[in-house]
Amino acid sequence: MKEEKLLIFNRIKDLYKYLHLPVDRIDDHSEFDVHNLKDIHTETPYISPVFRANFFSFVFVKNSVGKYTTDDKIFDTEPGTIYFTNPGHYKSFEWHQLNDVYMITLSESFLKENVHADIFEEFPFMLAETVPPRVLNEALFAEFEQLYEQIARAYNSHSPYRNRMIGSLFVVMLLKIKEYFWKDYNPIYEGNRSSEIVKNFKRNLEKHYRDLSNGAADHVFRVQEYADAQNLHPNYLSSVIKSKTGKAISTWIAEKTISEAKSLLQNSAVSIKEIAYRLGFTESAHFSNYFKKHTDISPVLFRKQHGVALS
Template sequence: MKETEKKLVFDTLLKQYLHFGLPTDEIDEKTDFTIHNLKDIHLELPFKSPVFRPNFFSFVFVKDGRGRYTTDDLNFDTVPGTIYFTNPGHYKSHEWFDVQEVYLITLSESFLKENVHPNIFDEFPFLLAETVHPRVLTPEAFAEFEQLYLQINKEYISRSPYRNRLIGNLFVVLLLKIKEYFWKDYNPIYEGNRSSQIVKIFKRTLEQHYRDLRAGKVHQVFRLQDYADGQNLHPNYLSNVIKTKTGKSISTWIAEKTIAEAKSMLQNSSVSIKEIAFLLGFSEANHFSNYFKKYTDTSPVLYRKQHGTITS
């Protein structure tokens, strides 16, 4: 993938379409939700997009159309009856050869949490699946989804004062049907060897990062988002994989590593407690002391006196 392609990052469909030079009449820029038939957008075919990285969810329902799309390094064909979705953070591209009825729904994570369910990823964890393969349904099965997305489209156009709530409730039904047909027993632990690789990379990054902190090469402690960005993953998905595979949350891994590094420096160096606090990302020494005492039931000063040979 070319470096210039990686710079194409869009947080809304409107910005994406404006960049691609596509019509935007069907897009309401005041909401983080859109739905429309691609036939109304892609007036000239074939159409091929550059590689881009959206920060929103996309759901595609292909009743009558043909094309192809990529997500990261995987390629998929789209034929009549295809349903697929992509989540934020992955590099993707798509091309269309024929479009008659292909409905696209895009929405943000905030829209999902505000209008569908505040704990949306607990109810529908498959939304965070690392790689989602498209499914081709029978006409009878596809008709169930068509009824739902057409009703959602009707509410979207209506401009009702209750529009977002109506769409949110209809979208719950849509997600339940997706769960019923495709991901009834989804668990990220069973996605394959990739989850094990994610854990290995996380542990390696964690270890290297704290080495860099201790050496003064970096001064900002990584948070969940940083570890997720490092692997091009959604933070909730990374959290789910790490917790499931290791039995410990990422916050626990970070806390344990912070305390381990602190203990090592308190025991084996003459670095002052104030400097240790700074190296481990604490803005104030007393914040570090409170943090250390929370996890060890003792203060850094007392720990150094009991276990170290050098006083601060």
Template sequence: MMQQNFESNSLFELYQHLNLPVNLIDTAEGFSIFNLKEVGFELPYQSTPYRPNFFSFLFIKEGAGNYTIDDYSFEVKAHSVYFTNPSNYRTFCWKKIEEIYLITFDEVFLKKYISKEIFNTFPFLLTETVKPKIVTDEFYESVEKVYLQIRSEYIGSSVHKYKIIGHLLAVLFFKIKEYFWQDYNPIYEGNRSSQIVKSFKQLLERHYRDLSSDKVETVFRVQDYAQAQNLHPNYLSSVIKSKTGKSIATWIAEKTISEAKALLENSSISIKEITFKLGFSEAAHFSNYFKKHTGTTPVRYRKEISESK
């Protein structure tokens, strides 16, 4: 019997859990792209609940289905674009699949191949819940050219393919930002609970960016995030847990590991420097923390990254 409310760090993990083929997914980096028709879904297909720790875009040229997040159910139709980010538990159902391209990527990939300031440039990536949007033929054709080029690079053998994909993905983001979110301000979206979640995500991102750039030296605690929104810590914790399915401690831990991985991939920064950048007092403490959450040490992770290049 499959575990309910499964938490997945990658599409590879999710498809394994759902007993779906994983041969289309390259696990070398936190990125994937393919046409869902290639997966071989037995239609109609209904997934079990899961919570992703990765971002995804769906480009539905010809197909139909729906996504459910919390109490919201969204129908996806031909010529629609749909975006989700690491947040709440959800399910998906596919009724028809002819040409539906799925792109997934994690935060480490974004910061490594696009920009460490990714969420400043594209704040819509922090949007909590987004409805699928049917787009004009002209716009769909313009993004189709980009994602098909990304797919071509993904299945290619260039030693620089992920750098190329990063640049093309940024082009796709700019097109989507201009079409959907030119004047997007997450603070004004949704109800009060959604605003609290979005503000927390933004502050979390900004605080860790300040830590890594040495603008601040102290890691925020729950009460610091609560004070920033003039909320009681218990109330903030309750809202974050109920709306995202994750505790604030989990959000902080995942953010710390994400930043640590990005810093470890920069070989010019010593592990001792990374230790202090992330607010740890000793390298041994950082190493134990990293191993607890990843199963490997910072030294071994850096070595594996170096050997894979």
């Protein structure tokens, strides 16, 4: 497939609009959605286009039949199937019989702001390139069903604590996933050297930005430093990351910078000047311009929209 023909979506709402799905419930700022697919795909078979999306999707198949693709891998879905896909991969899905399938879609920013600040440290399996689906018996699946239905009720409520309730329930969801079938999962099981390189790059990226945000690092890593961490030539690392994820390293770094900036702006009392410094910007004006370039909103306005009255 030619890259220029590929559909790339950075926001949930943009993907939903393209697929002619309802977007009235989706908040541009929350980056979260949950719904039963039977309510929006009224005709089967349904076959989606191939696309790349910059968010996570968790799918719970109670009573449906279909399949989905992640890059070059094809997986069947049957009653009792649970799977998730992470950002940056080719994706498509189809349904031959569609009766009861819940899908939770959320961004990394939402995960860090409402689920766990060190989400990938606590749940490292989410760094895996491709995790195969699992089929659970009725009793085990019912435990997940109770959780995703509670999440859906919280999402549809008008409570001012909606996101906090969703976050708490999702922690339990991830712990159950970790306990039941990903506790001992090793994402290098595929025996693919490129997969190992991508996994290590994602882990190093996450750790470095965690160090930046808490003051343990004083400058933003460039390609050379990520390459040095794996004893690779920077051109080779860039080639592997681009071919395996569809995104250049510079894009990964930019998206991570914005994700960390959003989290600090929304969830801390740190000044914008200090946030800029922590994220490697020598001038707060440079950071503000960078943030607005990537989000179409200034850091000050972003804070105000999230109820934080600091500057």
